[in-house]
Amino acid sequence: MILQPKYLTGDPAAINDFIDRFDVFLFDCDGVLWSGDHLFEGVVETLELLRSKGKKTIFVTNNSSKSRPQYQEKFTALGIPSHVDEIFGSSYSAAIYISRILKLEPPKNKVFVLGEVGIENELRGENVPFVGGTDPAYRRDMTPEDWTGLADGSLLDPEVGCVLTGLDLHINYLKLAHAYQYLRRGAVFLATNTDATFPANHSFFPGAGSMSTPLANMMGTKPVALGKPSQAMMDAIEGKFQLDRARTCMVGDRLDTDIKFGIEGRLGGTLAVQTGVNKKSDWEAEDAAAVPAYFVDKLSDLRAAAE
Amino acid sequence: MILQPKYLTGDPAAINDFIDRFDVFLFDCDGVLWSGDHLFEGVVETLELLRSKGKKTIFVTNNSSKSRPQYQEKFTALGIPSHVDEIFGSSYSAAIYISRILKLEPPKNKVFVLGEVGIENELRGENVPFVGGTDPAYRRDMTPEDWTGLADGSLLDPEVGCVLTGLDLHINYLKLAHAYQYLRRGAVFLATNTDATFPANHSFFPGAGSMSTPLANMMGTKPVALGKPSQAMMDAIEGKFQLDRARTCMVGDRLDTDIKFGIEGRLGGTLAVQTGVNKKSDWEAEDAAAVPAYFVDKLSDLRAAAE
Numbered sequence: 001m002i003l004q005p006k007y008l009t010g011d012p013a014a015i016n017d018f019i020d021r022f023d024v025f026l027f028d029c030d031g032v033l034w035s036g037d038h039l040f041e042g043v044v045e046t047l048e049l050l051r052s053k054g055k056k057t058i059f060v061t062n063n064s065s066k067s068r069p070q071y072q073e074k075f076t077a078l079g080i081p082s083h084v085d086e087i088f089g090s091s092y093s094a095a096i097y098i099s100r101i102l103k104l105e106p107p108k109n110k111v112f113v114l115g116e117v118g119i120e121n122e123l124r125g126e127n128v129p130f131v132g133g134t135d136p137a138y139r140r141d142m143t144p145e146d147w148t149g150l151a152d153g154s155l156l157d158p159e160v161g162c163v164l165t166g167l168d169l170h171i172n173y174l175k176l177a178h179a180y181q182y183l184r185r186g187a188v189f190l191a192t193n194t195d196a197t198f199p200a201n202h203s204f205f206p207g208a209g210s211m212s213t214p215l216a217n218m219m220g221t222k223p224v225a226l227g228k229p230s231q232a233m234m235d236a237i238e239g240k241f242q243l244d245r246a247r248t249c250m251v252g253d254r255l256d257t258d259i260k261f262g263i264e265g266r267l268g269g270t271l272a273v274q275t276g277v278n279k280k281s282d283w284e285a286e287d288a289a290a291v292p293a294y295f296v297d298k299l300s301d302l303r304a305a306a307e
Numbered sequence: 308m309i310l311q312p313k314y315l316t317g318d319p320a321a322i323n324d325f326i327d328r329f330d331v332f333l334f335d336c337d338g339v340l341w342s343g344d345h346l347f348e349g350v351v352e353t354l355e356l357l358r359s360k361g362k363k364t365i366f367v368t369n370n371s372s373k374s375r376p377q378y379q380e381k382f383t384a385l386g387i388p389s390h391v392d393e394i395f396g397s398s399y400s401a402a403i404y405i406s407r408i409l410k411l412e413p414p415k416n417k418v419f420v421l422g423e424v425g426i427e428n429e430l431r432g433e434n435v436p437f438v439g440g441t442d443p444a445y446r447r448d449m450t451p452e453d454w455t456g457l458a459d460g461s462l463l464d465p466e467v468g469c470v471l472t473g474l475d476l477h478i479n480y481l482k483l484a485h486a487y488q489y490l491r492r493g494a495v496f497l498a499t500n501t502d503a504t505f506p507a508n509h510s511f512f513p514g515a516g517s518m519s520t521p522l523a524n525m526m527g528t529k530p531v532a533l534g535k536p537s538q539a540m541m542d543a544i545e546g547k548f549q550l551d552r553a554r555t556c557m558v559g560d561r562l563d564t565d566i567k568f569g570i571e572g573r574l575g576g577t578l579a580v581q582t583g584v585n586k587k588s589d590w591e592a593e594d595a596a597a598v599p600a601y602f603v604d605k606l607s608d609l610r611a612a613a614e
Contacts, residue, residue, distance in 0.1 A: 141476070141477065142476055147507060147508050147512075148508055150508075150510070150512070151507065151508035151509060151510035151512075152508070152509075152510075168480070169448070169449055169480045170448065170479075170480065171478065171479060171480055171483070172477075172478060172479055173475070173476045173477065173478055173513065176478070176513045176517060177512055177513055180504075180511075180512070180513055181510070184511070196524045196525045197487075197525050200454060200458065201454050201455055201457075201458035201459070202458060202459075203457070203458035203459075203488070204487075204491070204525075205454075205457070205458075205484055205487070206480065206483045206484055206487055206521060206525060207525075209521070209524055209525075210483060210521035210524065210525065211521075213520045213521050213524045214513060214516070214517035214518075214520050214521060217503045217516055217517065217520045218503045218504050218511075218513060218514075218516075218517065
């Protein structure tokens with residue numbers, strides 16, 4: 001059975017019907033609400049319309065470099081009203097996964113972080129002990145003592161039972177070597193997300209996947225990724241918000257993360273917008289990564305809904 | 308047709324016959340001649356025996372962090388007589404490939420190096436211009452100017468037409484972002500080798516593949532690798548030494564690099580030693596990466612040859 005995605009732009013009756021089907025809307029951010037630092041026109045009003053109809057809005061992002069309060073600052077700077085509790089990032093998802101699902105026990109309950117402060121803040125929020133991360137002790141060249149101490153394990157923290165990778169703008173050989181030695185000794189391998197790149201300044205830059213793929217290549221195993229489209233993230237969202245999946249819709253611009261995330265999570269619906277990575281021709285292709293249930297040109301097309 | 312590898316250890320007649328079949332012996336180094344800084348017993352005498360019988364000895368290594376003169380220092384330090392011309396490393400292989408096969412023409416003839424001084428020295432030897440590498444200007448954190456200048460290209464060298472990755476102990480985000488932007492703009496993607504790890508201090512550490520796999524993941528394409536088992540390296544060796552492949556034998560410890568390299572290069576023979584990564588059970592396995600023509604316990608077993 002091939003489902004034909006329903007086009008909502010310019011069809012107020014269909015938009016009303018679409019909105020009425022859901023209580024909760026999960027929004028991807030970049031490519032949906034904004035592009036880089038450019039807020040799309042009409043986004044604030046569209047979110048206000050949905051909220052005025054009693055809908056819950058949740059923002060789901062694979063961005064791992066910012067904690068939720070840091071990410072909320074971006075919403076505020078762009079003029080989008082939001083609550084920190086509405087924001088769900090892959091760092092938070094990872095922290096929840098470690099604390100509530102992995103439940104690492106002493107003496108192997110520390111996390112070695114290959115990533116930035118956003119991950120550290122979320123781990124702190126869940127009382128998960130960690131090493132690495134932004135610690136200046138790891139921001140330096142290898143020394144002869146590092147080669148011997150990493151090889152024989154004397155420089156490793158025996159309490160580390162997990163390696164968590166995310167976007168690390170301070171990646172270096174010393175950190176990679178630490179992460180690899182912990183993994184060789186049996187640490188659980190997690191990633192906030194494995195996006196190869198991320199958009200910035202109207203171009204693309206190395207993403208969190210650039211930190212995990214060398215380790216995956218060395219180990220011959222992939223990390224458990226906690227960002228979209230991982231269902232570990234959906235489980236964490238459901239656990240936190242107690243939402244009814246059948247009455248929830250995922251809104252996004254990427255088929256291989258956002259739309260796939262909603263479909264595999266068996267949500268009631270998925271809505272694709274064409275202001276980001278993927279366009280209509282992508283889901284009409286034979287090898288489409290996923291096909292949305294609904295689509296619009298841009299998010300603010302939903303404002304045509306009747307009052 | 309399944310060939311049964313011939314076991315030479317303790318069989319002087321078979322060893323004599325083996326040696327007589329070849330004029331040239333290509334040796335992998337680590338795991339064959341030595342392990343880390345430990346020279347195997349009898350290696351010097353074995354090489355002397357082969358040379359006394361008029362055989363040519365060539366040392367073929369994927370090590371990309373050292374130039375040939377630097378690598379020769381290791382031979383000397385371990386007490387192995389050698390000539391720099393006998394040494395063939397993957398950095399040299401890459402330099403030869405760029406200068407004699409790619410033949411990059413101005414104004415796009417520069418190489419962006421993600422690697423160490425060994426690569427730089429070999430490129431200089433072939434008069435190939437390069438940027439990046441050990442330049443201290445690239446050993447720092449990203450600045451706001453980097454994000455904008457890398458995205459719009461104003462910080463990029465318009466003459467770069469090739470990205471060459473090798474083991475870089477000073478890998479960082481700024482270098483990865485540079486390499487990625489050059490590749491996005493059409494630079495040829497090369498790697499000295501793509502080994503996931505390399506042995507050191509009786510353990511393993513992140514190898515040259517840790518520098519290329521993030522870029523391969525971002526680009527969706529793999530680099531041309533110039534180390535074993537790449538036949539680009541065999542072509543370069545043949546071109547330099549004018550050897551007769553039918554009268555040449557590859558000696559190594561790894562099936563997926565050394566033995567595969569010799570077989571795919573259609574050499575007259577391959578000899579596996581069991582002092583490194585792979586053992587007899589590996590090539591007897593159903594999914595063996597490659598099967599050698601001959602094998603011994605250790606290289607010095609060849610000393611049982613009759614005078």
